Amino acid sequence: MKEVKIESTLTVYDNFDELPKSVASLMQHAIEARQKSYSPYSKFSVGAALLLDNGEIITGSNQENASYPSGLCAERTAIYYAGAKYPEAKIVKMAIIAGSTIKQTMSPIPPCGACRQAIAEYEIKQETPIEIYFMGEIGKVVKSNSLANILPLVFDKSFL
Template sequence: MKELKIEATLFVYDSIEELDPEVIDLMNEAIAIRKKAYAPYSKFLVGAALLLDNGKIVTGSNQENASYPSGLCAERTAIYYAGAQYPEAKIVRMALTAGSLKTVTNTPIPPCGACRQAISEYEIKQGTPIEIYFMGETGKVIKSNSLKNLLPLVFEKSVL
């Protein structure tokens, strides 16, 4: 037997104000779109904003459905739109924010497993890392320089 040790490096900011101005702008886009989420069942709203290498910003919010598996997370809504509208563009940076209509969310909320897999597909496809910033409604912001910090053992096309 051999031990495999996996490490991840994340950066924690005390608040959105500590971020670079262009990241604050992107996070504000995510906050604005979060407020437009359609989440009548979970009451948990999520917003995502992507900065593409062509300068475009693409946003998405979670869209629920009474048939739960038919809904879509904010991250995948934004990523798939970017892939459809700008197939040659690379995703440089992603800002995520999540909040509950029931309580204040001040803990950083990372992407779910399905979204991590979708982000990994695009990171592998484009051959460059995607910076990911995530937060709750308020409080700390966490930054990952690559999806690989959040999903170190990815399932990808080379195994198919």
């Protein structure tokens, strides 16, 4: 038997104002996208913004449905739109803001497991890491240099 230790390195900014200007701008797009969330059931709204290597910024927000599995997260809404509209473009950075519409969210909220898997697919496809920044409504912002930091044991096409 052998024990294996898996570690992740993340950067934590104390607040939005500490972000590099380009990231703050991308996060602002995510904030605006969050306002377009359709989340009447969970009361949890999410906005995502992607910076593509062609300079385009793609946004998405979570879209719920009374038949819960039929909804889609903000991250996947943005990723799939980017993949459909700009199939050759690479995703350089992703900004995510999330929180309850009932109470203020101060803790950084990372992508859910399904979104991590979708991000992994695109990171593997493009053969370059995607910087991911995520936050709650206020407070700290977390940066991961790659999806691999937040999903270290990824399931990919090599298993198929």
